[in-house]
Amino acid sequence: MPKDYLTSLPPELFDCICQLVVTAKPKQYLGGISKAFLSTSRRLCFATTTVRSFQRLQQLCRLVSESSGVAFFVKELRLHLEGEDIGQPRAKELATLFGSLTSTTHLEIEGSARIAKMVLAPKTAGQYLPKLVSLCLLDPFHGWANPFAPDHYANLKHYPHFNVLELTVRRSRASLGRYQQRGRLPDWRPWGWWLSLRGPILGNPAVHDLLSWFEYPEGLYLHETEPLTATESLDSLLDCLPEPDGLRWLSLASFGGQANMAQALTKFNLSYGLEFRSGAYHRDCLPVISKMQELEELSFYDNLCITIRDLTTLITGPDKLASLVKVELHNVWDRWKEEEWIDDFGYELERYGGWSSEFSLSGLAELLKIADEEGVEFEGLAVSLARERLADRRLIEQVSRP
Incomplete structure (x- = not known):
């Protein structure tokens, strides 16, 4: 043999x-x-297991119950469930599944408030997912008066390694039920967590309580998806943080309108990163950013009003941010990929959207030469296009030499 x-x-x-x-x-x-x-x-x-239907989830429950060794290898479980939740798999089957996932560190649940509620309510430590570190929930959460209410998350204390909560609520502000702001929050406080809140977060007293409950959050994402209210803006939510000094990463988005976060940002000295998404960047933020002497990364997403001049100020000259290591530019997009290359009159649009007179391809190409000299890394589609422009220039120069 x-x-x-x-x-x-x-x-x-x-x-x-x-x-x-x-x-x-x-x-x-x-x-x-x-x-x-x-x-x-x-x-x-099975290291990263993605389930896209309740039928497939039923099969996973059966597989785990019949072959106990499989569950050990699941490190990330992503339940992106489509269709109506009719109560299958049953709670008992799900309890067996979650109790068997002894190595799983990351869980995503999309499309089932029922399963989300189950994971959020273990009665004892170790009952479900004993090594869970991060939980991502995406749902309208119909049947929950206010999904941002802190009481929904009080039992997360039973996950000893947990420190990342991502919550995306896909419903309107008007659909939220009445919430009475509490004088007393759950009897323990999450410390050093990363918290992501996306949805109707403005004008929502439950969000105020939720943010006040967190002690020294390390990373915070605040993304408002509804039109801005006349009575509140994102900066008022930042005022809810009891310990702003501990924050290392901040991501802001105001999809329903323009916000000026300059004054609110003055209380932070972020040591890791700052991310601006739709509606959150204003040129008034520039001098505030320049004073964050430990900031390493900056990110700009969507159709923001960032200019080449702004970026130049940040990486060179007397007001440059010396600690800056990387800048991500995601404010230019490929229309061909998004099938938006024909306008309302039937004319073909430029392939790449997001360029302007103040943020031009040629201007970015020149900026990248400065960035290379200053040792600042730039990333993103706009950067790739500008690098191609620089390469073409160099090729033309080489060919033109006698």
Whole structure:
């Protein structure tokens, strides 16, 4: 009988070979070829598991109950569920599934408030997902008067490693039920967490309570998706933070209108990153950003009014931000990918949207030369296009030389 050299290889080399096989033939399940491949194939197959229907989730529950070894290899579970939730899988089956996921660190639940509520309400530590670190919830949460109410998240204390909560509420401000602001919050306080709140967060007293409950949040995403109210803006939410000094990362978005966050940002000295999305950047923010002497990363998304002049001020000259390491520019988009290349009159639009007289391709190309000299990294589609422009210029210069 020939000697088995493959399984006698060092584990790192054996895993590398298996990974190459899976990449080349993704439909080939190695565990079905030989038991020698079973452990590695399960790890490669189930490490990130995505489920897109309640029927598939039912099958996963059955698989885990019949083959207990599978659950151990699930590191990330993404439940992006489509269709109506008719109560299947049942609570008992889901409890078995979540109790078996002893290695899972990240869980996403989209499309089922019922399952989200179950994960949010373990009665004891270790009942579900004992190594859970981050939880991402996306849903209208119909049946919940106000999904931002802190009481919904009080039992997260039973997840000892937990520190990332992402909450996206897909409903209108008008659909929220009455919420009476509380004088007393849950009897424990999340410390050093990353918190992401997306949805109708303005004019919402539950959000005030939720932010006040958090102690020293390390990262915070505040994304308003509804039209701005006349009585409140994003800066008023930042006032709710009891310990703003501990914040390292901040992401702001005002999809329903323009906000000027300059004054609110003066209380922060972010040491990691600052991200502006739709409606959140105003030129008044520039001098405030320049004073954040520990800030390493800046990101600009969507159709913002950032200019080449603004960016130049940040990376060079007397007011430059010396700590800045990276700038991400996601304010230019490819219309061909989004199928927006024909206007209302049937004329073909420019392929790339987002360019303007103050943020031009040629201007960005010149800025990148300065950035390279200053040691600041730029990323994003706009940057890739500008790099191509620079490469073309250099090629023309080389060809033009005598």
